[in-house]
Amino acid sequence: MAGQITPLVMPKWGLEMREGTVAGWLVGEGTRIEVGTPVIDVETDKISNAVEAPDPGLLRRQVAKNGERRPVKALLGVLAEAEVPDAEIDAYIAAYEVPAAGDEAGEAGPAYDWAEVDGIRVRYARRGPDTGVPVLFLHGYGGDLGNWLFNLDALSAAAPVIALDLPGHGQSDARLPGTSLADLSAFVAAFLAKIGVDRVHLVGHSMGGAIGAQLALDHPERVASLALINPAGLGPEINGDYTRGFARASSRRELKPVVEQLFATPAMASRQMVDDLLKYKRVDGVGELLDALQGALFAAGRQADLPALRLAERGLPLLVVWGAQDRVIPAAHAGNAPPWATVQVLEGAGHMAMMEKASEVNALLKRHIGA
CATH class of the missing domain: 3.40.50.1820 (Alpha/Beta hydrolase fold, catalytic domain)
Structure with missing residues (x-):
């Protein structure tokens, strides 16, 4: 399942970012998108920018709603091909957990x-x-x-x-x-x-x-x-x-x-x-x-x-x-x-x-x- 589903997550822009606000979706569910396609606008306390697709696929779910504030790495949406059943996508979303801060390589330790x-x-x-x-x-x-x-x-x-x-x-x-x-x-x-x-x-x-x-x-x-x-x-x-x-x-x-x-x-x-x-x-x-x-x-x-x-x-x-x-x-x-x-x-x-x-x-x- 994990190999067929690509998560769109809240990015980490800069060393101090902890969360961002969904400013607006740029594509609708069911849209086929390519690598680098701007998918969703996100606002932080510092700046606004678009989250881009890391992989090609269909946008099957808009998980985060406009105006929602979510932590870094929180699930914003899901990409998957049409043959992936809705039930698998629902299960993926239900099971998704936001990684704890410092889980990824290079993120442990002081910011500066x-x-x-x-x-x-x-x-x-x-x-x-x-x-x-x-x-x-x-x-x-x-x-x-x-x-x-x-x-x-x-x-x-x-x-x-x-x-x-x-x-x-x-x-x-x-x-x-x-x-x-x-x-x-x-x-x-x-x-x-x-x-x-x-x-x-x-x-x-x-x-x-x-x-x-x-x-x-x-x-x-x-x-x-x-x-x-x-x-x-x-x-x-x-x-x-x-x-x-x-x-x-x-x-x-x-x-x-x-x-x-x-x-x-x-x-x-x-x-x-x-x-x-x-x-x-x-x-x-x-x-x-x-x-x-x-x-x-x-x-x-x-x-x-x-x-x-x-x-x-x-x-x-x-x-x-x-x-x-x-x-x-x-x-x-x-x-x-x-x-x-x-x-x-x-x-x-x-x-x-x-x-x-x-x-x-x-x-x-x-x-x-x-x-």
Whole structure:
């Protein structure tokens, strides 16, 4: 029976998610769906997204109803072919038990770890197997490791993953090792040494992409491959109104329209997302730190350093992914990637392509790292 029935379950998006609300079914019972088909919209306190079909089949049951709040891994629906009797499906639903937290590999233990590097305390997370070259995720300007909430679990199934709150970001100390890409990449190299990691597949978003490219130039022995998502460092232009606005906004009214520029669909900038960013920005020293960082790296709408243009010096495996509707850094910069790079521009995504097109980005990352 289990081989003929596929459960649709409440996903775990990010390290802190415990439950989600069914916002609405996108397909009706009896609909044939393919792998990756969006089936049901789910809302969390942080963000909304669609649950996609893990396997092909017929949607035989909508178990969860609109508006219901259910824990992670709770049964939402059932896929099965027409020849599977209704009685077997009823029995499967009746017998289904939500796995206890920590039952799955990589979910036991604390959600976060901490390290002190050059006097700066930083937060990071580790997931996945104990062997293999880890995948290190670096977020962008004003972000944190939560920006990878749709990506960490997907990648940790096959490789160890590490996600870092860069200095001055997230829950790391509100201090910087310096405001240049060289300063920040040197800090990342020191962080890897501190936690005993010699070499990583580096995935960098926006400013994190430029830091990753700088790390590949300055410490090539540390970087096995590089994946850049909507990165800085491949062209001179950047939306200065966004970077200045983010640094200086001090109220919901000021910050919300700035954050909306990150997404092709502005509604993805949820109330909780804006509130969380305001809370972060009100930590002592963060506003000044962000202003100093954007002034050093992105003054007057121009990028001060373009390390990704110099990656030809290294020739390492390179993936470049961009949201076609990026309003922060032009997607046209993808055309500046080295000729051997794999380049993918995704329609329907803005600056946060790894959140807006998570399935496509995860598939690209798996192929890139696997190769």
